Amino acid sequence: xxxxxxxxxxxxxxxxxxxxxxxxxxxxxxxxxxxxxxxxxxxxxxxxxxxxxxxxxxxxxxxxxxxxxxxxxxxxxxxxxxxxxxxxx
Numbered sequence: 001x002x003x004x005x006x007x008x009x010x011x012x013x014x015x016x017x018x019x020x021x022x023x024x025x026x027x028x029x030x031x032x033x034x035x036x037x038x039x040x041x042x043x044x045x046x047x048x049x050x051x052x053x054x055x056x057x058x059x060x061x062x063x064x065x066x067x068x069x070x071x072x073x074x075x076x077x078x079x080x081x082x083x084x085x086x087x088x089x
Contacts, residue, residue, distance in 0.1 A: 011037040
């Protein structure tokens with residue numbers, strides 16, 4: 001039987017990146033895993049994930065959640081470092 005962690009491992013994304021997608025799209029974790037995997041492996045998908053993370057950061061800052069915003073900046077920084085720029089639009 002597969003766990004959600006097994007599924008996350010197939011996505012080339014981290015759990016924190018999946019959590020940010022779930023937060024942005026208001027999705028349950030497993031659905032966010034599926035969406036994240038599709039985005040990470042499709043043309044323009046990397047750029048979309050960058051935009052999702054940037055949106056989450058802006059939303060957190062707008063609501064005074066500076067600690068959460070800082071965590072999301074770290075998630076975005078890690079994502080950009082581990083995914084090729086040529087995949088971004």
